Amino acid sequence: xxxxxxxxxxxxxxxxxxxxxxxxLDCPDTCSxxxxxxxxxxxxxxxxxxxxxxxxxxCAKVPEAYPxxxxxxxxxxxxxxxxxxxxxxRFERISWAQALDIVHERFTDVMAAHGPxxxxxxxxxxxxxxxxxxxxxxxxxxxxxxxxxxxxPLCGGIRTEAWVGTFGxxxxxxxxxxxxxxxxxxxxxxxxxxxxxxxxxxxxxxxxGAKLVIVDTRRTKIAEQADxxxxxxxxxxxxxxxxMAAELERQGGLDRAFIERHVQGFDEYMALARRFTPADAAxxxxxxxxxxxxxxxxxxxxxxxxxxxxNGLERNRNGGSGIRAVFALPALAGKFGVVxxxxxxxxxxxxxxxxxxLARPDFVPKGTRTLNIIDVGRHLTDGALAPPLKALFIYNxxxxxxxxxxxxxxxxxxxxxLFVVGADVVMTDSLAYADVVLPACSHFEHPDLFxxxxxxxLQRAAPVIPPQGEALPxxxxxxxxxxxxxxxxxxxxxxxxxxxxxALDGGDVRMGGKRPSAIPLDHATPMMVxxxxxxxxxxxxxxxxxxxxxLASSYLEGKYGAxxxxxxxxxxxxxxxxxxPASDQRITSTFGGLHxxxxxxxxxxxxxxxxxxxxxxxARVRVWNDLGEVRLPLRITQxxxxxxxxxxKGAWMATTDNGQTVSALCPADHADxxxxxxxxxxxxxxxxx
Numbered sequence: 001x002x003x004x005x006x007x008x009x010x011x012x013x014x015x016x017x018x019x020x021x022x023x024x025l026d027c028p029d030t031c032s033x034x035x036x037x038x039x040x041x042x043x044x045x046x047x048x049x050x051x052x053x054x055x056x057x058x059c060a061k062v063p064e065a066y067p068x069x070x071x072x073x074x075x076x077x078x079x080x081x082x083x084x085x086x087x088x089x090r091f092e093r094i095s096w097a098q099a100l101d102i103v104h105e106r107f108t109d110v111m112a113a114h115g116p117x118x119x120x121x122x123x124x125x126x127x128x129x130x131x132x133x134x135x136x137x138x139x140x141x142x143x144x145x146x147x148x149x150x151x152x153p154l155c156g157g158i159r160t161e162a163w164v165g166t167f168g169x170x171x172x173x174x175x176x177x178x179x180x181x182x183x184x185x186x187x188x189x190x191x192x193x194x195x196x197x198x199x200x201x202x203x204x205x206x207x208x209g210a211k212l213v214i215v216d217t218r219r220t221k222i223a224e225q226a227d228x229x230x231x232x233x234x235x236x237x238x239x240x241x242x243x244m245a246a247e248l249e250r251q252g253g254l255d256r257a258f259i260e261r262h263v264q265g266f267d268e269y270m271a272l273a274r275r276f277t278p279a280d281a282a283x284x285x286x287x288x289x290x291x292x293x294x295x296x297x298x299x300x301x302x303x304x305x306x307x308x309x310x311n312g313l314e315r316n317r318n319g320g321s322g323i324r325a326v327f328a329l330p331a332l333a334g335k336f337g338v339v340x341x342x343x344x345x346x347x348x349x350x351x352x353x354x355x356x357x358l359a360r361p362d363f364v365p366k367g368t369r370t371l372n373i374i375d376v377g378r379h380l381t382d383g384a385l386a387p388p389l390k391a392l393f394i395y396n397x398x399x400x401x402x403x404x405x406x407x408x409x410x411x412x413x414x415x416x417x418l419f420v421v422g423a424d425v426v427m428t429d430s431l432a433y434a435d436v437v438l439p440a441c442s443h444f445e446h447p448d449l450f451x452x453x454x455x456x457x458l459q460r461a462a463p464v465i466p467p468q469g470e471a472l473p474x475x476x477x478x479x480x481x482x483x484x485x486x487x488x489x490x491x492x493x494x495x496x497x498x499x500x501x502x503a504l505d506g507g508d509v510r511m512g513g514k515r516p517s518a519i520p521l522d523h524a525t526p527m528m529v530x531x532x533x534x535x536x537x538x539x540x541x542x543x544x545x546x547x548x549x550x551l552a553s554s555y556l557e558g559k560y561g562a563x564x565x566x567x568x569x570x571x572x573x574x575x576x577x578x579x580x581p582a583s584d585q586r587i588t589s590t591f592g593g594l595h596x597x598x599x600x601x602x603x604x605x606x607x608x609x610x611x612x613x614x615x616x617x618x619a620r621v622r623v624w625n626d627l628g629e630v631r632l633p634l635r636i637t638q639x640x641x642x643x644x645x646x647x648x649k650g651a652w653m654a655t656t657d658n659g660q661t662v663s664a665l666c667p668a669d670h671a672d673x674x675x676x677x678x679x680x681x682x683x684x685x686x687x688x689x
Contacts, residue, residue, distance in 0.1 A: 114387040
């Protein structure tokens with residue numbers, strides 16, 4: 001079966017050609033790219049101005065890493081079959097026909113013995129395009145009757161559920177509006193590494209007199225430049241936000257008219273907030289009481305005031321409560337409805353998505369179970385699941401590096417009775433446990449749509465190089481699997497262009513009269529409301545059950561029993577809190593294979609904690625708890641507060657001498673809403689190795 005040619009791409013030999021493209025990394029910015037190709041190889045990548053928000057600027061990761069990622073030694077170019085022990089990484093080459101036959105035979109055997117729900121797709125957000133990340137693949141697994149996977153809890157799901165529970169499925173303001181703010185608060189968001197293009201907006205606002213506040217455990221580069229940095233203990237954000245709300249009330253900073261008209265649950269919410277004074281917040285959060293009072297005073301007196309909330313504060317047992325408490329602040333203080341005011345969140349709701357058409361959930365058999373992605377390791381090892389998991393299909397994901405409780409997941413993947421299929425661009429730690437490996441195209445080799453989750457710009461990309469070797473796009477892999485399984489519905493023969501048109505409502509006014517498959521490649525399409533930027537309480541209003549901002553949420557009460565935020569202290573025999581944020585090299589684990597020779601990222605520790613343990617800078621240390629042990633070089637620094645240690649995420653297992661990374665130390669516990677991941681609830685001890 002020949003791979004369809006994309007009409008927007010002309011491949012050339014013997015000359016350099018520049019093509020427009022889009023960065024697919026799991027990042028809120030979604031940069032536009034200019035890719036230089038010579039002899040069907042990517043030779044350079046730079047930013048373009050097709051997306052006005054990213055405006056030609058790229059982080060260092062993309063131009064340095066992508067050519068090696070696409071063309072390097074680790075690239076998968078043929079289907080493979082395992083010939084060694086699981087995890088050993090020994091494979092032999094096979095044909096696509098053989099690979100599809102093996103998958104069909106083994107899946108059929110599993111379904112005959114245990115039913116289709118014994119099969120689980122294990123996928124996440126590797127390529128962030130709408131087609132590669134959830135189109136033909138979901139149609140296939142829905143029709144197969146496989147167990148459904150709830151991917152949201154791994155990252156971002158808590159924040160999304162908190163947003164929907166408070167405001168409903170509506171967009172907040174676009175980040176560009178922050179240029180007009182007089183106060184900018186970046187809460188749990190390291191914008192320098194994870195939201196780079198917000199930094200120039202901050203700088204322009206500050207030149208016009210705005211103040212910048214960073215609420216983040218680690219003293220990041222942007223925190224060093226801020227007017228105020230509040231380095232609170234992980235998991236205590238809800239207490240800080242409650243104390244701010246109570247202090248706003250004490251200072252007369254609540255907008256009573258706005259609350260009366262637009263807020264539901266005020267009395268219930270404030271009954272919780274009033275329990276915490278700035279002094280209480282200082283003690284619980286580990287910050288200066290004067291900073292808490294100053295932050296509340298600035299938020300009361302400076303307008304417009306905008307808050308951007310990152311995913312950092314969601315990764316703990318109180319994550320949903322912390323985010324909800326932050327979301328409450330502009331409603332209490334009446335900061336909505338003005339240019340540059342409110343919240344920069346909910347961007348994914350700016351797009352006219354049509355998931356019912358794209359993913360075809362109508363194919364799902366009634367009663368099919370849904371499994372939380374956080375629980376996969378437990379389900380593979382404890383034997384309590386009925387029917388048991390007997391087959392996995394891993395794609396767009398490197399779960400061994402990304403999931404918490406790494407060692408349990410590894411034990412599950414090592415089961416000889418578990419049939420594992422893997423599809424990826426490169427050979428990952430997780431694919432070493434696969435029985436069959438399928439070579440997938442990079443996003444430079446297939447068309448896709450990119451609806452950003454941090455901005456209000458829609459982009460389309462066409463392939464800039466042909467598929468490398470025998471690699472196939474995800475859409476084509478699952479078309480061929482659907483054909484091999486005898487699925488005859490026309491939905492399984494849809495072209496990529498047809499999938500694009502299924503992904504978004506082409507008749508929506510935001511599309512400007514163009515089909516999704518025909519929007520321009522050389523400039524991004526803005527998502528607007530009536531020709532204007534979306535703005536809560538001006539042209540966008542809450543879509544909650546009450547039609548108001550719900551500080552006491554009926555939606556979250558029904559799903560999680562979480563009508564109101566709460567705070568639950570974590571007690572542990574291990575004295576140090578481990579956090580594992582993104583870095584300038586790895587916002588995800590995608591490029592981890594390119595940095596194996598660099599060794600593991602260091603463990604950052606405050607000087608007082610190092611002295612108490614007799615540790616010196618540069619020493620190798622063991623970091624451990626009941627779940628595992630990681631061996632890292634030590635960096636003694638005051639960028640991290642006492643009682644907290646930090647090692648940046650995304651490193652592959654080969655970087656450490658015992659094959660464990662920081663994910664091995666993170667519990668697979670559930671947060672207060674969305675049953676989300678609790679990476680920052682990791683508690684550890686550290687000693688010299």
